[in-house]
Amino acid sequence: MPYLVHSPQERAEMLAAIGVDSMEGLLVDIPASLRIPSLELPDGLSEFETMARVTSLAARNRVFPDRLTFRGGGVYRRFIPAAVAAVTSKPEFYTAYTPYQPEASQGTLQAIYEFQTLIAELTALDVANASLYDGATAVAEAAMMASVQTGRKEVLVAGYVHPEYVEVLRAFSDGRGIKVRKGSEPNAKTAAIIFQQPDFLGLLVDAADLTRLAHDVGALAIACVDPISLAVLAPPGEYGADIAVGEGQQLGMSPSYGGPHLGFIACRKELVRRLPGRLIGTSHDANGRRGFVLTLTAREQHIRREKATSNICTNHSLCALAASVYMTYMGEEGMRRVADVSFKRAHALAERLAALPGWELAFPERPFLNEFPIRVPKPSVVSRKLARHGILGGLDVSRWFRELKGVLTFTCTEVNDPRAIDELVAAVSS
Amino acid sequence: MTEPLSFEKSRPNAHAPRLPDADVAAEELDRVLPREVLRSRPPTLPRLSEPEVMRHYSKLASMNYSISEQFYPLGSCTMKYNPVANEAAAALPGFTAIHPYQDEETVQGALELMWRLEHALCAVVGVDRVTLQPAAGAHGEWTALRMIQAFHRSHGEARTEVLVPDSAHGTNPASAALSGFQVVEVASAPDGRISLADLEAKLSPRVAALMLTNPNTLGLFERDILDIAELVHNTGAKLYYDGANLNAFMGVCRPGDMGFDAVHMNLHKTFTTPHGGGGPGAGPVGVKAELVPFLPKPTVERLNGQLKLDFKRPQSIGRVRSFYGNFGMLVRAYTYILAMGGDGLTQASMDAVLSANYLRKRVEGLLDVPHEGPCMHEFVASARNLAPNGIKALDVAKGLLERDFYAPTIYFPLVVPEAIMVEPTETESKATLDAFAAAIKEIVQEAKEQPEKLHNEPHSLPVGRLDEVATARRINAYLQGQSEDPILRWKPAPNEAC
Numbered sequence: 001m002p003y004l005v006h007s008p009q010e011r012a013e014m015l016a017a018i019g020v021d022s023m024e025g026l027l028v029d030i031p032a033s034l035r036i037p038s039l040e041l042p043d044g045l046s047e048f049e050t051m052a053r054v055t056s057l058a059a060r061n062r063v064f065p066d067r068l069t070f071r072g073g074g075v076y077r078r079f080i081p082a083a084v085a086a087v088t089s090k091p092e093f094y095t096a097y098t099p100y101q102p103e104a105s106q107g108t109l110q111a112i113y114e115f116q117t118l119i120a121e122l123t124a125l126d127v128a129n130a131s132l133y134d135g136a137t138a139v140a141e142a143a144m145m146a147s148v149q150t151g152r153k154e155v156l157v158a159g160y161v162h163p164e165y166v167e168v169l170r171a172f173s174d175g176r177g178i179k180v181r182k183g184s185e186p187n188a189k190t191a192a193i194i195f196q197q198p199d200f201l202g203l204l205v206d207a208a209d210l211t212r213l214a215h216d217v218g219a220l221a222i223a224c225v226d227p228i229s230l231a232v233l234a235p236p237g238e239y240g241a242d243i244a245v246g247e248g249q250q251l252g253m254s255p256s257y258g259g260p261h262l263g264f265i266a267c268r269k270e271l272v273r274r275l276p277g278r279l280i281g282t283s284h285d286a287n288g289r290r291g292f293v294l295t296l297t298a299r300e301q302h303i304r305r306e307k308a309t310s311n312i313c314t315n316h317s318l319c320a321l322a323a324s325v326y327m328t329y330m331g332e333e334g335m336r337r338v339a340d341v342s343f344k345r346a347h348a349l350a351e352r353l354a355a356l357p358g359w360e361l362a363f364p365e366r367p368f369l370n371e372f373p374i375r376v377p378k379p380s381v382v383s384r385k386l387a388r389h390g391i392l393g394g395l396d397v398s399r400w401f402r403e404l405k406g407v408l409t410f411t412c413t414e415v416n417d418p419r420a421i422d423e424l425v426a427a428v429s430s
Numbered sequence: 431m432t433e434p435l436s437f438e439k440s441r442p443n444a445h446a447p448r449l450p451d452a453d454v455a456a457e458e459l460d461r462v463l464p465r466e467v468l469r470s471r472p473p474t475l476p477r478l479s480e481p482e483v484m485r486h487y488s489k490l491a492s493m494n495y496s497i498s499e500q501f502y503p504l505g506s507c508t509m510k511y512n513p514v515a516n517e518a519a520a521a522l523p524g525f526t527a528i529h530p531y532q533d534e535e536t537v538q539g540a541l542e543l544m545w546r547l548e549h550a551l552c553a554v555v556g557v558d559r560v561t562l563q564p565a566a567g568a569h570g571e572w573t574a575l576r577m578i579q580a581f582h583r584s585h586g587e588a589r590t591e592v593l594v595p596d597s598a599h600g601t602n603p604a605s606a607a608l609s610g611f612q613v614v615e616v617a618s619a620p621d622g623r624i625s626l627a628d629l630e631a632k633l634s635p636r637v638a639a640l641m642l643t644n645p646n647t648l649g650l651f652e653r654d655i656l657d658i659a660e661l662v663h664n665t666g667a668k669l670y671y672d673g674a675n676l677n678a679f680m681g682v683c684r685p686g687d688m689g690f691d692a693v694h695m696n697l698h699k700t701f702t703t704p705h706g707g708g709g710p711g712a713g714p715v716g717v718k719a720e721l722v723p724f725l726p727k728p729t730v731e732r733l734n735g736q737l738k739l740d741f742k743r744p745q746s747i748g749r750v751r752s753f754y755g756n757f758g759m760l761v762r763a764y765t766y767i768l769a770m771g772g773d774g775l776t777q778a779s780m781d782a783v784l785s786a787n788y789l790r791k792r793v794e795g796l797l798d799v800p801h802e803g804p805c806m807h808e809f810v811a812s813a814r815n816l817a818p819n820g821i822k823a824l825d826v827a828k829g830l831l832e833r834d835f836y837a838p839t840i841y842f843p844l845v846v847p848e849a850i851m852v853e854p855t856e857t858e859s860k861a862t863l864d865a866f867a868a869a870i871k872e873i874v875q876e877a878k879e880q881p882e883k884l885h886n887e888p889h890s891l892p893v894g895r896l897d898e899v900a901t902a903r904r905i906n907a908y909l910q911g912q913s914e915d916p917i918l919r920w921k922p923a924p925n926e927a928c
Contacts, residue, residue: 015784017788018784040553043771075531087484090487094704103896122473168750231469258753281917286895305603316565367463
């Protein structure tokens with residue numbers, strides 16, 4: 001059987017050393033009425049057969065090429081340097097556990113300490129944690145932090161925040177008796193205003209104004225941000241937001257049908273003790289050598305149990321490593337360039353699509369970065385037509401927002417070359 | 431041999447990566463966007479050439495212990511071999527390159543895989559349906575409790591308490607609290623199992639659920655599980671199974687048959703998806719029919735041969751994460767289940783139990799083993815017999831690191847003083863188990879003869895024991911405004927700032 005190591009002879013030797021005749025002697029505590037004859041599953045397969053089965057499932061999925069993917073909505077195709085997979089596929093990283101024994105886990109600990117620094121720099125906030133599951137749970141965790149910090153039981157969702165993030169926020173809030181309200185008029189009961197920059201449709205919001213609104217009533221401002229955008233857009237720390245969260249998939253992770261990706265969270269110094277999840281800090285040994293350790297664990301479930309700031313144990317460490325490699329490889333200049341190229345191509349595409357008969361930008365007065373909503377005649381016909389040309393076209397957002405009937409959001413990144421844009425426009429016009 | 435931080439190695443003139451030009455007619459960003467939305471000060475990111483980046487991370491990799499190189503007997507963590515075929519499967523472009531918002535008819539393979547994985551997991555744990563959405567074990571616990579909460583609410587009951595044994599994983603009480611429940615602890619009996627008397631005393635119409643793992647965190651099977659289930663169900667409460675210890679009995683018995691109503695599984699434990707140095711994992715939750723209406727949405731359904739995502743679930747607790755879960759981890763787990771089959775999974779559990787009992791036998795007489803065996807897939811020893819020598823569980827752990835073994839889980843469960851929790855799994859050979867026992871023997875001898883030497887271990891790793899207390903103290907100083915060094919991140923020296 002694959003992956004098992006004991007030979008029948010060794011099994012017999014081990015049973016003899018334990019002093020029992022058979023495995024039954026070790027299963028005596030299990031009531032007979034609970035024993036099952038066998039699992040109702042087929043027998044195992046050879047690696048060759050296993051891979052053939054799995055490969056045939058993969059073949060039943062349609063893969064749109066990177067350059068012809070114009071759909072975003074929270075998950076984006078981007079150039080991923082080969083360095084990322086080369087690092088994350090090192091077994092020393094991917095087969096290690098959470099770094100409980102720091103002396104034997106310095107690689108993971110230092111890499112994540114660097115990740116915390118990278119995220120803190122990018123968001124211009126004081127401290128970032130070691131990662132969360134995804135953008136949605138990061139928004140929810142930030143809202144829980146704000147509720148505990150302010151002692152208030154309502155959070156406000158302003159504008160077009162990713163609808164799935166709001167659904168997750170509701171699931172988190174519901175258990176704890178926190179109310180989720182849509183709008184941007186906070187009151188004395190509001191713990192936080194949550195907004196997304198750029199928003200779910202790709203449009204820029206007035207983050208500074210929303211932050212001010214929150215602070216005016218003693219609430220916190222939670223900014224859900226696109227990490228690539230922070231190479232060019234004002235980061236949450238610059239406009240005074242208290243907590244920044246976001247989805248880090250664009251930092252070196254493939255779409256993978258939605259996961260695993262990366263949640264990140266950063267905050268002002270005053271909120272550090274309320275942060276969920278792991279935190280890594282510097283330390284030193286008796287010889288004065290610098291090392292890294294898990295720290296402030298008194299916030300965490302394995303120490304504080306029901307009083308912990310969250311229940312997170314396993315987080316998304318390997319995804320944080322991927323993001324670190326990406327950001328280290330790209331540097332500030334590389335990330336700025338990626339954001340800039342994406343911006344220009346998206347604007348070139350928007351201009352050409354808006355010139356098509358019957359097509360018009362849904363919010364022509366609102367600035368955007370590299371994703372934009374456009375009203376089109378017969379969106380389903382457009383999508384089918386594009387698919388026939390091998391293009392994954394815009395996302396129909398009316399599925400979540402009834403007022404946006406006929407609106408598709410298109411995204412452009414550095415992988416959508418100018419010819420791909422030509423092909424898209426030609427396919428639509430055909 | 432420590433490695434400088436990427437920030438410390440950064441060179442201002444290093445080559446930035448070559449990236450394409452925009453090659454389209456478009457205005458400059460700072461001419462289109464209003465100035466107030468633009469960043470005023472660039473982030474300080476490291477600037478390194480690709481060869482330097484690669485060497486940096488290779489150096490860091492060499493500073494880690496991992497299951498690929500070391501025995502990793504972390505109790506409750508099920509650190510078994512991560513099959514490389516799983517990685518090959520998850521790397522197939524047909525899985526990595528699909529967008530979560532593609533139309534369902536273009537992702538039938540992905541949905542089929544999820545459907546089959548769900549039904550395989552149902553068979554292993556004996557439940558009616560499984561949600562694959564939770565991203566980790568604790569996330570699964572919380573998801574299950576939210577479903578139980580929704581169930582009770584749908585019956586007009588506002589049950590406010592969740593019972594948790596004193597030997598439970600810390601995530602159990604934390605998940606219960608995050609769902610808005612009050613946590614009530616149930617005591618262990620002297621034999622290490624849950625105290626039925628205390629359970630009866632704590633059960634009331636206020637109780638929504640009992641959270642239990644079986645075998646418990648001492649590695650002992652709760653023999654009275656059927657009585658426990660009856661007691662719990664008689665008060666209208668639900669029984670929740672913490673699947674951290676599922677590796678103990680696949681193919682032998684099933685939590686669903688024991689009376690558990692909701693069951694979480696850790697794919698990164700039992701089903702060999704790699705732990706990644708702290709995730710990503712996946713924490714699917716299985717439920718019995720009564721709880722099915724409350725499953726997170728969407729579920730995957732088969733209709734006339736086509737697979738569909740079902741969003742129309744009026745009683746659903748909603749979404750617990752974006753999209754459909756950690757899909758890449760689901761591919762790995764499914765690949766493992768295919769390769770192992772029902773026969774292989776059963777043998778895996780048998781071998782895990784055999785390995786644990788064998789190692790337990792080898793360690794008895796060296797360390798205290800407080801509870802009577804046999805154990806299931808793990809056992810808890812105690813270093814309290816070394817207390818007269820001034821040696822603690824921590825010293826034993828560090829001594830093991832010095833001898834090229836990762837350390838067992840220590841100081842858990844809380845009910846055993848100086849606990850050393852060992853889970854060898856089925857993928858470690860008898861020779862490895864013997865070598866581990868020999869290392870324990872050497873450490874015990876050293877503890878008795880040269881305890882100071884043991885206090886100073888490890889000394890052949892990149893760093894020696896680190897002063898975690900000093901770290902926490904310095905963070906406090908920073909948080910209280912008495913220091914500029916955040917400790918939790920690198921900061922450019924004031925004169926280096928851009």
